[in-house]
Amino acid sequence: MGKIAVIYNPNAGKNKRSPGREKRLMRIFGKRGEWFRTDDRDALNEAVRCCRDGGYEIVAISGGDGTLHQVFSAMVNTYGDGHPLPKVAFLRSGTMNTAAKSIRLKGSAFKTLQTIVDRNEDCKPFKIFRQPLIRVNDYYGFMAGAGVVAYFLEAYYSAKNPGPVHAAAMVTRIVGSTIFRTGYSSTIFRPVRCRLVIDGKRMEHAEYVYILGCTVRELGLGFTPTPRAYERAGHFHLLAGSMTPADLVPKIPALWLGRDIVHPRMYYNGIAAEVVMEPFKEEPWMIDGDIYTTGRPLRFSAGPVVDIIMPI
Known part of the structure; x- marks a missing residue:
């Protein structure tokens, strides 16, 4: 015992x-x-x-x-x-x-x-599930990123009653804004200006609408944007690109089903061991729903594996 x-x-x-x-x-x-x-x-x-x-x-x-x-x-x-x-x-x-x-x-x-x-x-x-963590500097969690993932949460937390219903309503509003060309989606899909180095290779782009690293497959509301999270020990699934809302809306079924997203503005979609994001100015970023702000480099890497008890 x-x-x-x-x-x-x-x-x-x-x-x-x-x-x-x-x-x-x-x-x-x-x-x-x-x-x-x-x-x-x-x-x-x-x-x-x-x-x-x-x-x-x-x-x-x-x-x-x-x-x-x-x-x-x-x-x-x-x-x-x-x-x-x-x-x-x-x-x-x-x-x-x-x-x-x-x-x-x-x-x-x-x-x-x-x-x-x-x-x-x-x-x-106990039945145990061995779950790797993602590390960002000295923070640990399951999902972390910048760009739309942080801006979405800022808008989400500003609501009077945040929760799954409100999050789903925000997604619906983004889709409607994209179709009818209102300004709401552009307030969420704002670019982050930064340098990005993935496993030692410097990316050529200087603006990203989203940078997201996950050691879990699902991000919430059933969306599965990082299905390769468990593919290789010591790695996590990384998405980095500048797809617009108009680019992403047709991809919603693929995001839901965990299928690979291919698009010219999807600059990176695969596993990575280490990623360094160097923002050009103070930018919000998030890890597991908590929002922080930094103007200093963020180093993403695989963290330790934790044993999670699964109720039987």
């Missing part, structure tokens, strides 16, 4: 909307391990240090995509090479839960936690 800890983010989408979720999860968890409520980054860093020093073998995370990115970043940077990372369970509590959906992880947070504590007490083995 392994030692269990729970990291609970009260600011995650579902947790924030329904504060009673914490008490319900705590009742399931009981006194089986350590409960960490992480209201801010300092609390998260302290929780991760306690998990490392206490030798916790299983860490269940109650949060969404941004929470997962924050926890994995703290874990990799805190554990270092001298400590193996714990097994991780996703207690889906975010607005979108894109990473969980991409690996076909189903079940509510309550059912998942109950399954984990029961199987752990009965000393039954």
Whole structure:
């Protein structure tokens, strides 16, 4: 039986909307391990240090995509090479839960936690999914990029009630704007000016509408733009180009089905081990839904592989 800890983010989408979720999860968890409520980054860093020093073998995370990115970043940077990372369970509590959906992880947070504590007490083995992370400088997650992927999220988060319905409505509005030639799509599809070096080869272009690296296949809403994410160890699937909304709309079925996209303005579509993006000015970029801004180079590379518990 392994030692269990729970990291609970009260600011995650579902947790924030329904504060009673914490008490319900705590009742399931009981006194089986350590409960960490992480209201801010300092609390998260302290929780991760306690998990490392206490030798916790299983860490269940109650949060969404941004929470997962924050926890994995703290874990990799805190554990270092001298400590193996714990097994991780996703207690889906975010607005979108894109990473969980991409690996076909189903079940509510309550059912998942109950399954984990029961199987752990009965000393039954867990089904494990080995998931590689993507690294961007000292940040870790599953998907990262700049251009439309960051601008879309900026517009998405500005909504009063962000969520899957609103995200789908934004996609529909972009399609309509493209067909009827209104200005909405151009506010999302703005180019990023930068130098891009892929596996040591400098690209000839200086503007990109999208730069996206993923270690998962799905990006959300069922779209599968990076189907080669698991093709080779130590690599991730990279998309970089300047396809316009008019170019992309006819490709929506292919993006949905995970088929290869071929277009003159798709400058790179394949696996990569290391990518360096050097922006010419301050630009927003995102990792797992969290948006940052930088004027300094971003180095994308493959991160460690984490063991994710799949509820049976």
